[in-house]
Amino acid sequence: MRQKSDDKDTLNRYSDHYSGYAGLPVLVGLHTMSEAKAKGLAVQEVVRRLKRLHWAMKRLHGILVGRIASTSIYEIKMAFSLHAHYCAEHVVGIASRIREMREPPYGLDEAPDAALDLFFDEVWAAPDLESLLLGIYDFAIPGICAGFHALLSDTNRLFDHPTYRIARFASLEFGDSSDYGRKALDCLVPPEKQVAFASWRNLLTDILSVSGGIDGTSPKAQMELTRRYSLTPHSYQGAVRRDERFSDPYNMGVNAEALLFDPTIPPLPKVLMLYFKRMREIDVPEMMSSILSEVEGKPWEYYRDMTRQLWDEARHAMMGELGFVSLGIDWTDIPFNITWSNSLNTQLTPLERHAVLFTIEQGLMPKKNGKENEWEIAVASANKLSSLIQDFDWADEILHARIGRDWLVPQLGSQAATLAFGNVAWSKVLVDWRRWKDEGLTEHRNWWPPIYRAACERWGIEPDSALLAYNTTYENTRPDLKQIAE
DSSP states (O other): OHHHHHHHHHHHHHHHHHHOOGGGGGGGGOHHHHHHHOOOOOOHHHHHHHHHHHHHHHHHHHHHHHHTOOOOOOOHHHHHHHHHHHHHHHHHHHHHHTTSSSSSSSOOOOOOOOHHHHHHHHTTTTSSSHHHHHHIIIHHHHHHHHHHHHHHHSSSTTTHHHHHHHHHHHHHHHHHHHHHHHHHHHHHHHHHHHGHHHHHHHHHHHHHHHHTTTSSOOOOOOOOOOGGGGGSSSOOOSSSOOOTTSTTOOOOOOOOOHHHTOSSSSSSHHHHHHHHHHHHTTHHHHHHHHHHHHSOOOOOOHHHHHHHHHHHHHHHHHHHHHHHHHHTTTTTGOOOOHHHHHHOOOSSHHHHHHHHHHHHHHHSTTTTHHHHHHHHHHHHHTTTHHHHHHHHHHHHHHHHHHHHHHHHHHHSHHHHHHHHHHHHHTTTTOOOOHHHOOOOOOOOOOHHHHHHHHHHHHTTOOOOOOTOOOOOOOOOOOOOHHHHHH
């Protein structure tokens, strides 16, 4: 026995002191020899954990996109857009890895654990923003983070390097999400307010205890679980809500495109309209959330691509926000209309909504009044920030047009058929300018003069009297400058 112990000690010392040529790191720096011989999970256990994380991110993705339209707070809409994008991307990466690990049938469309599924049912059905945020940012995302950190700690970086890379990248992005979520909770559901949600937190804790945590590595508790909010399954709510900073939401009193593409108007004032158009794109994530929530049965790559576009449009809105802030302009003085996203969500089918979006995107491709022209206006304005914003906005829009060609056009037969279908669908929800005014929903206030005057003050120039008098509305013209039929 003594001899065997000595042999083991000798081998350990040899491993500990083993080095590469001229002292180069062994195993390309992934592990020391001692670490590499001691660490590692079997393929079956890696797949088991990955399947749970895969399912958790699919469910979380559905919750995040599903609550964008009905969540009123602008910043939370933007956060949900980003964190849903992370989920969609990593679902694809994990599914690809699982398919490499000799595990058919893969079972990627089935819940790996009933309690885990119950947890996400409850979060999805949370009746208010506070309980929803607690479910997402105090439980779901930290649990996903913990699962990836455990994989990083337990798996062998040499044997299972593909999984190590996936876990390393995912832990970084979900770590960022968790950090944001903690700050969001501190702002919206601080500890003194969380006392009122003690029973909700206890229920989620119990469900995850029975499930063994998100990744199933914790001991599983034995207890009876009773549904609370998910007793009545939550359904998607497409009606758009925005917080109190978004006033006069039916206002269509300033036609941005008519000013933007008027060749007689100089470039610099048009920067304001570019910022307005970018921030107005808050309505695209609101609308796309309804497509992602209501279209079922597509390959996950469809949801990945569409969520990428949803996040891009959220980025564009924040680019516009940044533009106004850079000029010291209070964007809450500008009405951002909700009727496009709200009408599409509540009046059209998902297929019609996507076709309307595609029709608009294709209309942005021509040089005369499309994205390239917007970029040229920004460059001519000599406003560096606007130029950079439009540069990336244009690049993103090229991608979005391709996403439509990849997923929508084959479904409708041809690009011409898709555009015709989209135009018909768009005509169903055209601006009802007069009715909104007659019903007292808005006066279509002309917000342009004070905003333009404030910008001129920041730029140190005198306002142009003709531009101060600009008063073209959307009463008879669509945003693509086509006339609205009487």
